[in-house]
Amino acid sequence: MNNTDLVRKSLKKRYLKERIFKTVGLLSIVSAILFLLILLTDIFTKAMPAFSQTNISLEVTLDPDVIGVGENPSEQDLMAADFRRVIRNSLADQFPGVTKRKEKRELYSLTSMGAEFQLRDMVIADPALLGQTIQVEFMADDDVDAVIKGAIDRNLPESDRRVKDQKLGWIETLEESGQISEQFNWWFFTSGDSREPEMAGIKGAIKGSLFTLLVTLALSFPVAVAAAIYLEEFAPKNRFIDFIEININNLAAVPSIVFGLLGLAVFINFFSLPRSAPLVGGIVLSLMTLPTIIIASRSAIKAVPPSLREAALGLGASKMQTVFHHVLPAALPGILTGTIIGMAQALGETAPLLMIGMVAFIVDIPQGITDPSTVLPIQVYLWADSPERGFLAKTSAAIMVLLFFLIAMNAIAIYLRKKFEKKW
Amino acid sequence: MNEAVLNDLAEPKNTSQAGPETEASLNIEYTNTVGQPLCDEAKIQTRDVNVFYAENQAIHNVNLDIGAHEVIALIGPSGCGKSTYLRTLNRMNDTIDICRVQGQILLDGEDIYTKKQDPVLLRARVGMVFQKPNPFPKSIYDNVAYGPRIHGLTRNKSELDDLVEESLTKAGLFQEVKDRLDAPGTGLSGGQQQRLCIARTIAVQPEVILMDEPASALDPIATAKIEELINELKQNFTIVIVTHSMQQAARVSQRTAYFHMGRLIEVGETDQIFTNPTHELTEKYITGRFG
Structure with missing residues (x-):
């Protein structure tokens, strides 16, 4: 037998392996889509009654x-x-x-x-x-x-x-x-929570989520991006910086309820910030999103080709100018994607907010970041916990609203990435 | 101290007459450079330059002068330290944490490695063109205008416009891009991108331009254009060019320096180096027996 025969003999087996792998891959995708469809159909059909009165x-x-x-x-x-x-x-x-x-x-x-x-x-x-x-x-x-x-x-x-x-x-x-x-x-979208299912609306939770996310974004985005730039571009390579890096990665893995306890102990008990308020919720969630955004921003900054930095430095740009004129704009799509993923995580987060009292029954629609309020996932939790039949549909409807906001945020992330990438 | 160095450097002729060293002996002992590493009207003087990457020494005791308004080519096999040496001249090695430079490098008689010397100012005086064309992901205009803008070289928009046009013209690119100055610089062809990078460098009006294998990523036609450009630029600038192509060195430079394993082996008039090299290693490299 010469080489050609040997190769021919092995071909059948190799192709079989390939086919098996492809089939398994296809099956897993199909089953994933199937489960997603079942979930969405279930939520959708259960939510429908809530949209008519x-x-x-x-x-x-x-x-x-x-x-x-x-x-x-x-x-x-x-x-x-x-x-x-x-x-x-x-x-x-x-x-x-x-x-x-x-x-x-x-x-x-x-x-x-x-x-x-x-x-x-x-x-x-x-x-x-x-x-x-x-x-x-x-x-x-x-x-x-x-x-x-x-x-x-x-x-x-x-x-x-x-x-x-x-x-x-x-x-x-x-x-x-x-x-x-x-x-x-319409009532569902224009009123706050209520004990009566027919009078309960989602507006309070939507506004609460919005205020909370605003606080989170305002706190975590600048701090995280500044930290990422410093660590990537300016920090000396020494043990202390290594230690900080390891701890940022650890922080990303801390269970979120721990951040809630921290918020309760530090912000509410020690600093006497208002209970149940989006202000405290936002601070707690920004602690949670910080590591996510820092890690995403760092990898985005790391991915900027060194030739771009050299070009700027070679022209006599200072380090600061190099970073802000060239590195940051090039890393922006990645940073924004990381930020929005972090924000989407924060939008869906429940546990830490339970700890700081955002689980309270609040009828009034919040007018500012210090008003007591609740957020969408907690509204889902509250309604799911109510015995009245009418709340069943309301729960699913609230989930739909939450999913809608998540999809909208991801769409914005994709849009921003495409928009800033075009410049290349 | 300078005198001692000069005395030291006066010797190489004798060494070479004593007989060419073998390659093996080079690895062990310090060898003096043969030829004429020094010149009268030096723009840059480098004395006893040693460069280390952590524990590894990349450059050993290099003494070399770069004359005003000359084109000097640095040649040698891969990994011989010619790029490292080039990058010490505008302190681009500062960006590498583990890199350490010893010795004296004088630009117009001033040491560029003292604390007093600002690398930002230095890089405005000693510009650099890189191996791979690396235009900014901005418009052609903004690429060229970036240097003048950050250094505040022009007073108003029309002065900046003139400077951009002048730089692009000098780089031989203006005719090709004059109708699309706001198109992205990254959309140009490789050769055009490299000329854009040269235009960007000369817009800052440096005194010295360092070129690190500027044509190695380009096709022969684009290369010919770059070489033509270097021949024109030498009237106004001092140019140090690192190249892998000996033909290119022969075409564009007046002097050539041959590096081998971190040591400067031979420096001389380009004609002499390519027709009648003194050192055995230079001869072997030129005739293509290694490299």
């Missing part, structure tokens, strides 16, 4: 005497007025014969607790409505919402059903008379 259309008479205000009431008067009675009267008119106290309570719970505020806001916006009889689309209670969307099965025996027969009858009557409608749930 069931409304009950009722005719209400805004009688000033019933509401308890006089002629030309001031805004304060209206804020204190009793709009609940108007709605209750309207419901009682529609379903006469409900007399028992318990039954009445059931009847009045067809509309949401938020319905009276809805009506109040309408009247404050247009006081001329007082004394008139108008048709208003009131937010339905989460149980009604669940029945309409099929989350509560009407065919179950009454004993197994959350909504009893009598209430179901009322709902069906309203349905038949065309008083029940569904519309896009």
Whole structure:
């Protein structure tokens, strides 16, 4: 046998190995995509109900005497007025014969607790409505919402059903008379958290996340980039610097909850910064993102070809000029990518924020970095922990919002990288 | 001290007459340079220069003068230290942490390695062109304007425009790029990039230009253009060029210095080195028996 025969003999085996490897690779990609699809479909289908809201259309008479205000009431008067009675009267008119106290309570719970505020806001916006009889689309209670969307099965025996027969009858009557409608749930995006599922919104968490990330970015980006430049370009090569480098790498591996404990002990207890505030959350998260950005920035700076530095130095540029005119612009795409990956990590971080009190139930939408607030992943955690059925959809919807922000941030990272790379 | 050095250097003729050394003896003992390493109108004088990379000595006791307005070629086999020597002349070796330079290097009689001497100022006076063309990832205009800008050489935009045009013209590139000065410098061909780097260097108006194998990455036509350019530049600048190509050294330089294993073996008029080398090692290298 000569060499050609030997090679030919081995060919079959070599190609077989290649085919096996390719198949395994393809299979793993397919399974990864499959799992991702299952996850996304699950979240998406569960979240859909949260994006629409069931409304009950009722005719209400805004009688000033019933509401308890006089002629030309001031805004304060209206804020204190009793709009609940108007709605209750309207419901009682529609379903006469409900007399028992318990039954009445059931009847009045067809509309949401938020319905009276809805009506109040309408009247404050247009006081001329007082004394008139108008048709208003009131937010339905989460149980009604669940029945309409099929989350509560009407065919179950009454004993197994959350909504009893009598209430179901009322709902069906309203349905038949065309008083029940569904519309896009703007409320979800414009309000803060609530105990009532139908009134709970994500805006507070979005703003909280935004403020937290702003603080994180403002603190970690300049510090991390400055540290990376110093370590790469200026630091002497000695043991102390080696020690610092090792510790930065170690810091990147510290469990995030430890940073939360540190934040609680140092920033809240020692420096007396406000609890539950994006300020403290941002500081804690920037401690966590610092090593990520430093490591990414250093490798980006290291990847800048030495010929570029030599060119600048050879022309008589100082070290500082070389770094800021040439090295940094060339390393910027890598630095920005690292920064946004770090920020995306910070956006999804939950554990350290639990430690500093951002897990509190906060209804008000934060107006600044010192207002108590919560963030998106913690909102997900809070809603997932709530027993009411309506929060199930809200949880998935909050996850979708969180994923949307993550995808948007990654898209920005890719865009920035492409944009700054073009200059080469 | 200088006198002692000169006395020392007066000897090489005798050494060479005593008979050529073998290569083996070179590795062990210090050999004096043969030929004429010194000259009358020296721009740069280097005396007893030793360069170390950590424990390894890369340059051994080099004594060499670089005359004003001459082109001197440094030749020798790979790893002989000619690039290292070149980089000591504008302190580019400072950027390498483990590199240490001993001896005296005088530019116009002033030691460039004293604490007083600022490497930034030195590099403005002694410019450098590198082996691989390395334009900045900026426009052609900004590449040339960068040096004048950081040193504040021009007072306004029109002066800068003139300087950029003048430098590009001197580098023989202006006609080719005048319509696209804001195009990226990295988009030019290799030969054009190298001429851009030369234009960038001469825009700072240095006194000496160091060239580290400036044509080794270029094709023959681009190389010919660079050589032509060197011949024109020598009227205004002192040029030290490291090259692997002996033909190139013969074409562009007046004097040639031959390095071998970190030692300066022979220096002389280029014609003499290539037609009638004194030292056996030089002869062997020139005739292509090693290198």
